[in-house]
Amino acid sequence: MNNATVLRQAESIPESRLPAHIQAVARPPALGRAIELAFLRWEKRRLVATERFWRDFGFHLVSAGPQRLIARGTGTAPCIAIADAGARDRFVGPAFLMSEDTDLHRYVEQMGARWLTPDQLPAGGRGIELFDPSGRSVWLLQDQLRVQPLPQRASVTPSTNTACDSPRVNRTVRTPIEAARVVRIGHVVLQTVGFACMAQWYMRVLGVIPTDVQYLADGSPNLAFCRLDLKDQPADHHTLVIVGGIEEKIEHSAYEVLDLDALGQGQQVLRAQGHRHMWGIGRHLLGSQLFDYWLDPDGFEYEHYTDGDLFTADVETAYSALEFGGIWAWGDDAPASMKPRKNLHTLLHVLRLIRKKAITPQRLKLLSAALDAPARPWL
Numbered sequence: 001m002n003n004a005t006v007l008r009q010a011e012s013i014p015e016s017r018l019p020a021h022i023q024a025v026a027r028p029p030a031l032g033r034a035i036e037l038a039f040l041r042w043e044k045r046r047l048v049a050t051e052r053f054w055r056d057f058g059f060h061l062v063s064a065g066p067q068r069l070i071a072r073g074t075g076t077a078p079c080i081a082i083a084d085a086g087a088r089d090r091f092v093g094p095a096f097l098m099s100e101d102t103d104l105h106r107y108v109e110q111m112g113a114r115w116l117t118p119d120q121l122p123a124g125g126r127g128i129e130l131f132d133p134s135g136r137s138v139w140l141l142q143d144q145l146r147v148q149p150l151p152q153r154a155s156v157t158p159s160t161n162t163a164c165d166s167p168r169v170n171r172t173v174r175t176p177i178e179a180a181r182v183v184r185i186g187h188v189v190l191q192t193v194g195f196a197c198m199a200q201w202y203m204r205v206l207g208v209i210p211t212d213v214q215y216l217a218d219g220s221p222n223l224a225f226c227r228l229d230l231k232d233q234p235a236d237h238h239t240l241v242i243v244g245g246i247e248e249k250i251e252h253s254a255y256e257v258l259d260l261d262a263l264g265q266g267q268q269v270l271r272a273q274g275h276r277h278m279w280g281i282g283r284h285l286l287g288s289q290l291f292d293y294w295l296d297p298d299g300f301e302y303e304h305y306t307d308g309d310l311f312t313a314d315v316e317t318a319y320s321a322l323e324f325g326g327i328w329a330w331g332d333d334a335p336a337s338m339k340p341r342k343n344l345h346t347l348l349h350v351l352r353l354i355r356k357k358a359i360t361p362q363r364l365k366l367l368s369a370a371l372d373a374p375a376r377p378w379l
Helices: 047-057 104-111 195-206 260-272 344-355 361-372
Strands: 034-044 060-064 068-072 081-085 090-098 126-131 137-142 184-192 209-215 221-227 240-244 249-256 276-284 290-295 301-306 318-321 328-330
Touching: 034 047, 034 137, 034 184, 047 060, 047 068, 047 081, 047 260, 104 126, 104 137, 184 195, 195 221, 195 240, 260 276, 260 290, 260 301, 276 301, 344 361
Parallel strands: 034 081, 090 137, 184 240, 209 318, 249 301
Antiparallel strands: 034 090, 060 068, 068 081, 126 137, 184 249, 209 221, 221 240, 276 290, 276 328, 290 301
């Protein structure tokens, strides 16, 4: 096989030029508009182990007690992660900051949301709780207090020497070997059995915009990278990703660091502290982020990233075929753990889904074909 014929990327098609066999993702009228992914909520049996990982990963611990951890980044968000002591290790749900013109009463009246009590809110303001189609708790917040940013070294990116431009003369790059110092939470990826229902729900609740949609061989959408609607202000390529699969779970959460040197030095610290590396360093294809993935003590996936794409709200959605190799542009192959395990447990689980009519055998075959295609055929 000629390697030139397989060194390719899936064709990206603007929504306005979609062929008839590819289904567009319809955007329902939104009840409100999310402007920030505020924080994620967890329950953990071993808060001490979680605290150690969070510190080594680059979170700044605001509070670390026997019943609750609260962490922030170096930015102005007062909180990016909360972990409460619990009987099992689980992701509880995300919290989103909503625009000032969003009327939270509409969610109470139309979706049965309930108001959060002041003691539930780590940074003041007000908020509501509702549940997505999988039963996951989702908080919508307003009027959160902001905090002063924490000290951060200057980024080396503006002084990067390239073959075309050499701004750094008579100076060196000597970044400290330290934890990566997370700036902010960037995105969360949720897997679901009911992709269409879940995507519609989050678009209605948050007003998010699909930046890139990936479809199966029959033209049906199965993955949506969604950005916040910040009008004419640039927004991250994705803040929320909905992935069709065979489970209802969080796939990973991602946190922005200062630059590539922070990514690399952070990896050194995490390795030295004995944490489990998962994947990286590499560059994603959709979103373009430089990435590095780690596992916390309970097996949840955390991503460091830098240098991601930004889009304004007027850019139309792009569509491409779902391919496992489309996750990354370069770097080591994605680990097998990112695919469903092929064992008896998975088989029995899939059979239960089919019996409940949660998924069809035809869709399973299409999903399997997309995931099992060789990512890099020449390797």
